[in-house]
Amino acid sequence: MTPWLLTVPVAVLVGVAAVALLRRRTAVGWRLLVAVDAVVLVGALVLVVLALSAAPASAGAELAADTTTTAGIGGSALFAAAIAVAGSSIGAAFAVAYTGSAALAAMSERPEIFGRAMVVVGLAEGIAIYGLVIAMIMIGRA
Known part of the structure; x- marks a missing residue:
């Protein structure tokens, strides 16, 4: 660190x-x-x-035979999961930025719409959660 x-x-x-x-x-x-x-x-x-x-790293000669029989996670699956999380997080950031600023502008005129505005911002944040779920599925199937 x-x-x-x-x-x-x-x-x-x-x-x-x-x-x-x-x-x-x-x-x-x-x-x-x-x-x-x-x-x-x-x-x-x-x-x-x-x-x-x-190539996958091995801990020692006695484990070398064991690593050839087990199938590990592929590097491309990890990269795909990282891209899914990064892309969805960036998309969610843009969505929250635009919907959040619009919600604040609307709430400055009518404070009683706070609940509805926060629901829209929360839906925009859900995009990042979808990317995380897709990444978990890709790592689980690799």
Whole structure:
């Protein structure tokens, strides 16, 4: 956990430097940011390819024969579950943002519609729960 905690100040410093660079030299700053984004994207794609093509790890030689007989969860099923949860959560975030702001605007004019407005916001949040259920089904069948 400590290495992840140490990256937070580095990320903040990189963000501040990027904003300062974009304020002073916009053309050079955008080119540099696009180049850094491309390098990060290529690195992420390499990690995904390595994760999908890796063999399952074994605890020792005595367990090697046991791991060949059992079928484990596939890496692609885990990626599909992660995409289902991430996509539904992002969709729910947009839905709650729009319905929540509309509900607050309506409640500022008529406070008695609080209950109906919260039902609409709750239905928008249900999208994330559907994604979680789909992810559980995909992991269970893998």
